[in-house]
Amino acid sequence: MSYKYLFGPVNSRRLGISLGVDMVPFKTCSLNCVYCECGDTTVLSCDRKEYVSFDALKSELTDYLAKNPKLDYVTFAGSGEPTLNSCLGRIVNFVKTSYPQYKTALLTNGTLFYDPQVRRDCLHVDLICPSLDAVSDEAFAAVNRPDRAxxxxxxxxxxxxxxxxxxxxxxxxxxxxxxxNDTESELKLFKEMLTKIQPQRVQLNSLDRPGACDWVTPVLPQKLSYIAQYLSPLPVEIISRSGSRPKSEITGADLEETVLSLIRRRPSTLEELSVIAGKTINEIHAALDNVTANGTAETYSVNDKLFYRVRKISAES
Incomplete structure (x- = not known):
């Protein structure tokens, strides 16, 4: 079975072996963040609906999980905001009741928790990773560029x-x-809000690859260390792109499909794909050679880095 809404498994430093579930169409989101690695939001909205049907998600998950794969998490994430899908609660409950051996995770921008139904939909997820990029109105508008609602x-x-x-x-x-959002006044607001939230972890992240706006730059390591110290005694860690990750047993055509599922959602370099897919550089290179040779994928360069993405088909093709 070819999967349209599942991607990976991704070898995540934070989540281990994670099967991604894409709940909404590409770049359907309530925010248009300047740093987003997926590019500009094309559908900016806070309207919840069944963007991807429960039956479609259930069918793919049933087919994949019936193989009893080795997974640490089934993760609701992807290239848009998963809480926009109104069947999120149903699909979470389906996984929890039908496949209780798997933990669930949700990667969310956290903008819709004011809605009581969204909160109910998410209560039974094992691990939730919401974003909080701004506290002041000015920083929220500048960094996240939200839907007007x-x-x-x-x-x-x-x-x-x-x-x-x-x-x-x-x-x-x-x-x-x-x-x-790294000024003294913003950091003070962050500390106040995070103290109220009391998460088990606060994870600092910064630009690692091209974002939606080319003026966004990486943060110096010493600045991230300063912010982490400033937020103490909150449990702060700095997200690293390196570090050991589990290895994958996927090979052949399955590896090519996994690579395509990843670059369909987020353009990546050879090295990045090797890390997140849990395969050697040579194995990923061979898979990329095949999908570029058959015209499914293409390359482009940014700041002397070669990225792979799924090839866009013109209307005339």
Whole structure:
């Protein structure tokens, strides 16, 4: 079976072996973050609906999980905001009841927790990783470029309320954009809000590959260390792209399909794909050679780095 909504498994430093579940169409999101590695949001909305049907998601998950794969998490994530899908709660409950041996995770921008139904949908997820990139209205507008229906205070209050209701594990990710959300005043606000949320981890992240806006730059390591110290005694860690990850047993055509599922959602370099797919450089290179030779994928360069992406088919083709 070819999967349209499942991707990976990804070998995640944070989550181990993670099967991704794409809940919404490409770049359907409530935010248009300047740092997003998937590019600009094409459908900017807070409207919840069944973007991908419950039956379609259930069918693919049933087929894949019936093989009893080795997984650490079934992760609701992808190239858009998963909580926009109104069947999120149903599909979470399906996985939890039908495949209780697997833990579930949710990667979310955290903007919709003001909605009581969204909070109910997420209560039984084992691990939730919401983003909090800004506390002030000015930083929220500059970094996240939200849908006009979003109110910053309502977003933060919703996240705090959910954190108090939720009994699972929460890791809050803060993406630092230099000169916008790393000022002393912003850091003070971050510390106040994160203290109210009380997550098990605060994870600092910064630009590692091209974002939606080319003016966004990486953060110096010493600046990230300073921020981590500033936020103490909160449990802060700096997200590293390196480090050991589990190895994958996927080979041949399955590896090519896995590689395509990854670059369909996020362009990546050879080295990045080797790490997240858990395969050697040579194995990934061979898979990429095949998918570029048959015209499925293509390459492009940014700052002297070669990226792979799924080839766009013109309307005339």
């Amino acid at each position: 979003l109110d910053n205070k309502k977003v933060i209050d919703g996240l705090i309320q959910f954190a108090h209701e939720y009994k699972g594990v929460m890791w809050v990710e803060v993406f630092i954009v230099p000169d916008i």
